Amino acid sequence: MSHERRGRGVVCRGLAASVDLRLLRSAGRERRCDAHPTIRLIQHQQPMKILLSNDDGFQAPGIVALYEALKTLADVEVVAPEHNNSAKSNALTLHSPLYVHQAANGFRYVNGTPADCVHIALTGLLGYRPDLVVSGINNGANMGDDTIYSGTVGAAMEGYLFGIPAIAFSQVDKGWGEIESAAAKAREIVQQLMGNRLENPAVSSDAAPWLLNVNIPNMPLEALKPLKLCRLGRRHAAERVIVQDSPRGEKMYWIGGAGAAKDDAEGTDFHATAQGHVSMTPLKVDLTDHDNLGYWAQTAARMQASVTVEGVR
Secondary structure (H helix, E strand, C coil), rough: CCCCCCCCCCCCCCHHHHCCCEEEECCCCCEECCCCCCCCCCCEECCCCEECCCCCCCCCCCHHHHHHCCCCCCEEEEEEEEEEEECCCCCCCCCCCEEEECCCCCCCCCCCCCHHHHHHHHHHCCCCCCEEEEEEEEEECCCHHHHHHHHHHHHHHHHHHHCEEEEEEEEEECCCCCHHHHHHHHHHHHHHHHHCCCCCCCCCCCCCCCCCEECCCCHHHCCEEEEEEEEEEECCCCCCCCCEEEECCCCCEECCCCCCCCEECCCHHHHHCCCCEEEEEECCCCCHHHHHHHHHHHHHHHHHHHHHHHCCC
């Protein structure tokens, strides 16, 4: 990570009116703004180093546009899948070798999953630790339940699991419409986040990572509404599987499309993007059902008591 530079009277204005990120550090002593007392400012002296990946493949318009937008902001290294790997989530390839090749434009590509790309980049391919892992821009939304299946989110999460801040970017609609605008908005968000290095206040270590999921409507840059911090919505169950006959007469099954939004209430990513806002959701990896731990503790105790009684009998 780059060295700290302590400035005087530094004021940073945030991602949007709805997310005020004013951060102060003065004379070597941290000062905290009243609106956000837990957010601190660290500025980089050295150029940022960004690892960029995706799940649509190294030739996808989304990653090309994002690279072009970020390359004047940081040293950007692309390590991405050779082919489309949508919905590969956090999958790693364990039983076949992975090969890395370099395209004419300098992008490196791997015959593996998005998580494979980030994993091997961080465990030996790069030879250095990047300041940020960025994934995208995905061809289509990753909102609500999508985040569980998403290879775009999976690539970002792999960086997060290695202790590196990470962001997953997606466009709401498929087809790459207004991709340059989406890339410009993504650059703006990266610049504001990393130029004003946000730390996780819940952990004392300066290296505490964070994981953000960002969805950008397919709109001209000037038409996009301010960024909104959101919770994940929910989708209905996926559509029915598609059954076809192969040329050899065998049954083929294709996974059906994602379900429509089920929970798209105000405050969700679905609602925000439907209103033209860029949605941003902080994610975590802990899948523990904390709300119901008490219930399951009682249930486990009853189960154990039942086993003990039956054993006595």
